[in-house]
Amino acid sequence: MINEKTAPALNIKDLCVAYQQEGEWWEAVHEVSLQIQPGEIYGLVGESGSGKTTLALAVLRYLGKNGMIRQGKIELSGVDLVQLQPAEMRKLWGHQMALIPQNPQSSLNPAMRVGDQIAEVYRHTQDMETGEARHKAVEMLREVNIPDPGRVTLSYPHQLSGGMQQRVLIAMALSSNPSLLILDEPTTNLDVTTQATILDLLRSLIEQRQTAALYITHNLAVVAQMCRRAGVLYAGRLVEEAFINELFARPLHPYTQGLLESMPRLGDHKDSVRLRAIEGRAPVFGDIPSGCVFRPRCPIANEICETNPPLSVLPEGRKVRCHRWEVSLNEAGRSHLPDGRSDRNTTEKHQLQPLLSLEGVSVHYPLKRSLREVVRREPKRAVRAVEGMDLKILSGQTLGLVGESGSGKSTLARATLGVVDKTAGTIELLGIQLPDKLSRRTLDTLRKVQSVFQNPEEALNPYLTVGEILQRPMMTLLGWSRQEAIGRVPDLLRAVRLPAMYAERLPTQLSGGEKQRVAIARASAAKPNLLICDEPVSALDVSVQASILNLLEDLQAEHGNSLLFISHDMAVVGFLADTIAVIYLGELVEIAETGDLFKSPYHPYTEALLSAIPGTKVESRRVAAPLVGEIPSPIEKPGGCPFHSRCPRLVGEICKRQPPPWQSQQGSSKRYLCHIPWEELQAQQGDIQGFEISRG
């Protein structure tokens, strides 16, 4: 199918791209060479800031004013793009190359109908009549599986969901029938379920058209699923390149190994696996180390690494840029813990006290009624973000909460914290009912429940030093004097594995992972009984994510606090949680101890979530259809089973009319909300497992 002998569609040679910053030029991409054959999807992975987008934009010759191609060649079908004039590039853009960007929302003109935005391509680059162009636009939309494309052409971007917007962009990119397609994290901002369908679509479209594609992502699993070959980019250098299977089975570069090992896989659990984080952080402008750029973080570096490593070309199309790749091959492997490493699991669950219990908690955000609604006396409407939630967190335990975006995870956390008012239900902490309003909670209650937020960039006041930030909770919640609090700061920093001198730093001088560590230190400073973590790692790179997950685990082992851990990433939740609750549209649909959750039967929604994870395989008797459509609006929730509108295992009318019962069985901690009984569902479903992609 793909012939290595034919001329590559894209041939990049020794490309160096530099940016000007504060008057100085520095290279964000350094001596990168790669080829992509027609019909091939080439994956480019790397952490944030490694230069992936820069490379893509360089290929498109769309670097900003402060960017420039220092040296190298970019040959597209034999033509060196580096030599072309801007006007000539503009012609190529319309015909030979196209970009599918990361943020579909901002990549569409908000003030123009979607159909016009597509038709425009035909009108201006292919000289079509307006009517014909419109017609072609509808056709294109149909091709990317948009239901009712005629209506969608008349919509404005903001009226479409993220997945639909991304389809529109795909349609737009393909409308000029390019020979090179560049995909820059096209699914990163989408839900797993949407991501799965988009990935399928992309794969089949590229295959059909025999387009060469450069697929950029930081998600190794996606690469594994999509690409034939992949390159790993680190600090602008291509450190390794191989066919996918090889890369995952036998990573050669210590960095690639680190990446793979820092990523929890479906089914990994903290009790049995210790994640290996890559120490330190990626170099940025101003302090790129000499010699091997990975040297400061490399576990096997020695003196030789102070010189530039050569690119070793190995058989089977492998390339690696490392002095010691042969050594690294032997030292790999994650630490598997001896069984029963932690004794907290030996304690029987029923002996544990419930720390926090939610009963029938609902949170509705009232909607403002429009004038017309008031006049017509229509009932007040509300976003029913959380509805009738019953949950318990036992002391010393971790409860994981998963669900698609908009399912009410954050709302639940915020209601517990007291920053939003619940509409109904009770929240009890150690048997004492908590008041709704934060201002009415006692300092002691505040002390007992602390939280870590999703976005580390926003978590810390940029104008206070780390030391100042860490002192405060001790002063306010524990009533310590400033002196006492200052004295404890180094301990706190040490606990989150940061050097004591960081107390002097301002948040802008920290990396994202370091910020999140400080946020964790702050939250645990006053020794809370419950730490609520709302997606604490989703903004972080995998290598950093691992260290945060390890940290949370260590802290818990040390303090014995409970954890409410929210994530949309099943693997991450599965790694950390003792119990997992799956919520959909504000309602609990399934809850089980972690070990039990990954065994069938699954609630169809859980099943869909699991099977949508890239790099999973489903050993199913009947392959579950991917989820259709988007999560419905929590304003007008479907009656009956909340999931019936998207359920791939719909039974019939009963699902639409009758709220489903809880299903459970002796011997399993699992409960799920469905009309399909246990045995029947188990018969339909197989077990779902992560790809065995790296345990070689």
Next chain:
Amino acid sequence: MLGYSLRRLGFLLLTVLLTSVIIFSVTQWLPGDVCRIILGREAGEKALDACRQDLGLEAPLPVQYLRWLADFSGGDWGQSFSTRTDIFPLVMQRLLNSLRLAVLTLLISVPLAVGLGVLAGLNEGKLVDNLISIGSLSVVGLPEFVTGILLIQLFSFELRRWGLPSLPANSSIRPEAGFVESLPSLILPAITATLVLLAYIARLTRSGVLEEMKQSYVRTADLKGLPRHIVVVRHILPNALLPTITVIAISFGWLISGLVVIENVFNYPGLGRLLVFAIDRRDLPLMQAVALVTVVGFALANLVADLVYALLNPRIRYTEGN
């Protein structure tokens, strides 16, 4: 969209009502005996008393306010204390003059300013941009009275001295003069006002263009292979000019009655000059009428801006109200 418009209208009414309270109270605080001012320095006590009775100044303030509001909204704007003539026709005539000046100013300044702003934005950092930026920033620094005086020196006196056709230094116009007749009188004040607005609008347009050029959808449009001018006209401008619309509307409000200095320099019979006259003479009803007309005009301009903005911005048009 309808719901949106109605809600905006509601806000407008609320603002106007609140402002009317402010105006009423502020004018009540003005020192000086209204009747003494009406009757002049030569009137006696008895006449003064009669006058106070006449004007209902004896009633408690809230009553006076409600009475005033009722009369005012009923179209009965009463008589000016100082000139003893009906306020309504007087204010309307001045409003018309102000509108003329405002419209002419906008006709000159908006295309010019938007053009310059777009030009500067598209050529960021280049010579044109720097010239426009520095030029507009310098114009910003010229107070209206300085510009006005200089323009008069130049276009009225100097030209006249050289025997060339010149523009009038004094812009007072006959009450019944038509637009064409009053045009020569309007030019200098309009230029002066234009100079104030020009820089403001141009800079705003420029930053709007720059802001939009950074957006990803522009990259999308470029990478579609569209010709540059199509990208500019169809993609960048419609979005970049949105904030400009609001500012133009606010400027319109300012033009209607904020031109006190310009009207003073050129002696143009607009609302601003009338208000200064009213304040000088403690002519409360006139003052209140002018201030309120101003506020209504200003609020209306804002309303129109909001609606136009919403109309051009599908994000508002299609999310509110349905």
Next chain:
Amino acid sequence: MATHTGAAPSRGRRFVSQLRRLYAVPTAAFGTTVFVLFLALALLGPWIAPYGANQQDYQGARMAPSSLHWFGTDHLGRDVFSRVLLGAGEILWLSGGGTLLAVLCGTAIGLLSGYLGGWLDELIMRLFDSLLALPALLLALLMLGILGASAWSVLIVMVVVYTPIVARVVRSVVLSVKTRGFVEAARLQGESLGWILFREILPSVLPTLAVETAVRFSYGIFLVASLGFLGVGVQPPSPNWGLMVKEARQTISQTPWALYYPAGAISILVIGVNLMADGLKRIFQTRHD
């Protein structure tokens, strides 16, 4: 880009580094220099002015600029150079003082109103909307009618006219900052209102506030000069530049210099402050991209 080693720079150093960035933009550098120069003139004015602000010489009235009187003399025989020089202090302290007061009030109100939200916020904002529906100059005129013309009245007018504007700007920043994680964290830590407002939120408002202050300041100079020109602000014989222009307009054909110098001074100062504000805007906005 921040350096990753070493301790945090002191706040003073940060100020210096920001000033340096201001000087990196040529126009901003020019503007800042003009402002600093005028400030210096204002401070030194009383010592370097060759004559008093109201010192009259009836033999030497209406004299063209010469080595004796650099900017000439006005119709009352006063030295225009000295008056312009002394006027710098007058206009800077009035517009600067008024701006600062308005910024203080506006910041306090904006912080509270934005952070607390609710009906109080709604009420204050409606009230401010209404105040802002009156053109600033009209409001100023109405108020000066009440207060009577004097420097203090001008100060009060500036506070009343600018406080709503500053408050709204501050409020909008507060609204975006208060949903940030660190503010929520502070609330969860049981921090007091004062701490949250002034230590957590205020610093994030400061960059915007600095820009707004500079912009208000340039408008303030305008307002003070315009009121002077309309004769309703500060009283003669104050060397207010606007008032000087008004007075000199009567004698423009006899003593044009008495008009052009103060007019030029206003223009240069306002342009300078504008360029400075523009520079501040660039610095702070690129930082928050």
Next chain:
Amino acid sequence: GRVGATQPAPAAPTQGQSVSAEPRSERNGILRVAMQPIVQADPAFISSDSEVLVANHVYDYLVDIDPASKVIPRLAVDWQIENDGLTYVFTLAEGVQFHDGSPLTAQDVVWTFNRLRDPELELPTADLYSNIADIQATGELEVTFILNQPNPFFLYDLSDNHALVLKANTQDAATKFNGTGPFKVTSYSPEDRIILEANKDYYIQDLPKLEGVEILFFNDENAAVDALRSGQVDLVMRMSTALFTSLQDEPGIYTLDIPTNGFDLVRLRSDREPGDDPRVIQAFKLATDREAILQLVQQGYGAVGRDSPIGPMYTQYYSEETPIPERDVQAARQLLSEAGYPQGLDIVLHTPDTGGRPDLAVVLKEQWAEAGINVEVSVEPESVYYGEERWLEVDLGITGWGSRPYPQFYLDVMLKCEAVWNESHFCDPEFDELTTTAGTSLDEAQQAEAYQKIQQILIERGPVIIPYFFAQFAAISDKFQGFELKPFAGRTDFRLVNLQE
């Protein structure tokens, strides 16, 4: 070019551009005049010169005053004084019509003056006419006034600014302009302009010679002068000296000026601190340099004042016998110190915003500062300053007094104990007695002597400083002829003005 030079009064009947002798039947030209806005339209309440100017052309006086302050006929073509100056009999002109077409009768005159003197109505003129015992229509066109006491200035009183003849029983003089005057009001747009057209039925044949007059209102003298310069108005009569001098080299414009009896008065309230101490009053006077003020504020136009309203134009009364003390700052300081102000005196000087008055205030501030009088100047709009009676209240203030044809007026309304506008709150029995003598005696010598003594008293202890008598200015486009400048601009007569062919 400069045409009307300063001329001593009484002057020739025509000044400046002289009236063309040939009466022509054709009217031509519209004269556009810049004036400050009028507020009062009812003649009984008018006071500003623009109000008087309008009234003077819409209505007629019974008798008029010429530029030389001589009484001349207007509606009354002739009069007899009988009965030792107690009875005045006036004969009215024939064929006089109001603008509404009704004829003028003696009844109208009787009604007009009865209204003005009616104590019930409390009109400003009531006091002025309190001496009238009775007014009778003694014929269709004959009116007889009977006085209680002789009054040598009665004819002047009858030509008081307010004494315009209205139609009997007029109710709405404030808004309707029904006069007999040479011009009719065709449109009045408050604060903007008033447009007059020639009254074709005017009782004097061939008058007025203009087709019409447009009075454009200007709040700002500069704007008015600019308008003159750029040809939008033809005549400006109210401007500061600075503006006036600036017009002198302007082509196409005649500048005219005449000396007047008008003056700016600086007065200190004498009924309370600090003005109640004569030493303080003297200190103020000694600290003032009148010559410098005249040079700076009036640029030399007009005449130095001698602290009494009896100016050099009243040749038969004016006296320089009592010398004005030389300026002596040291002495002034000394006096202040003696009066209890060794550290100097802080005081606010109030002034209306018109003419050269703010300049005067500023100059005084500087001069007095040397003597330790620290003045804070407060400039207020004329309308507010006078409107609020602040001018009667404040300790230290400046007032402009327009020119009057006879000096008695000032003494009666401003300086006598009970005077309505006794702004300085001056009360001096000797002064009052002298004033009464001067105002009732028909003996010219006795009168002159009284006035001379009055001048002496005012110089010695009057709480007033009159730094100068100002000149009246006018600047008119050279397209017009027949314009004659009067000391009080409001009484300017446009009847003889017309466009030059």
